[in-house]
Structure formats: structure tokens, C-alpha cells
Amino acid sequence: MNFDNNIIDNLEELEAFLLSVESGGLGLSNVAGVALATSNADGRPFIAVLDDKHQLLLGRWVSQEVYENGKDMVRHGPKKKMH
Incomplete structure (x- = not known):
């Protein structure tokens, strides 16, 4: 499992x-979606980047505050910058 230990x-x-994932800036291929989840091992919240078979491509820990308040951003996508 590819897990980044830096905490968002x-x-x-x-x-x-999220913008890095959308733009391909992380070098991941076959990205199908992102989700907020919690670890079965210890209950820590994280963001998961998933492929089309729902397999974890990349995970990154998030704080409890981000887990609680970032759900809409993950669900609907980050705000786009207006040109």
C-alpha cells in the first residue's frame, strides 16, 4: 500500500x-475517485485515492478536523479557480 505519512x-x-490528484500531478494512473475513510487498524482518518477496481493507489492521513469538515470538498471536488 502506498501511504504518505504527511498529515493533511x-x-x-x-x-x-485534490487538485494534484485531478491534474495528474502525483503521477498516478487509472485514478477513478477519492474517498475519506478510517483505518480498520486504529480508526485514524485518511483520504484514499482509488482506481477503477476500488483498490487503494495512494493514501494520506488527515486530521480529525479535515475528516469532519472536508467531506463536501471530497464529495463535490475542490473549488475551481475562476479565470
Whole structure:
């Protein structure tokens, strides 16, 4: 499992992470979606980047605050910058 130990601890970092996933900036292929989840081992919240078979491509820990307040951003996507 590819898990980044850096913790996303604010909504701005979550938005930047989601934009990186969307733009292909993380070098991942076959990305089908993202989801907030909790670890079965210890209950820690994380964001999961999933492929089309719902397999984890990349995980990144998030703070409890980001887990609670970032659900809409993950569900609906980050805000796009207006040109």
C-alpha cells in the first residue's frame, strides 16, 4: 500500500491535494475517485485515492478536523479557480 505519512491538517492542504490528484500531478494512473475513510487498524482518518477496481493507489492521513469538515470538498471536488 502506498501511504504518505504527511498529515493533511487543514482544508487548504486538502484542496491542494485534490487538485494534484485531478491534474495528474502525483503521477498516478487509472485514478477513478477519492474517498475519506478510517483505518480498520486504529480508526485514524485518511483520504484514499482509488482506481477503477476500488483498490487503494495512494493514501494520506488527515486530521480529525479535515475528516469532519472536508467531506463536501471530497464529495463535490475542490473549488475551481475562476479565470
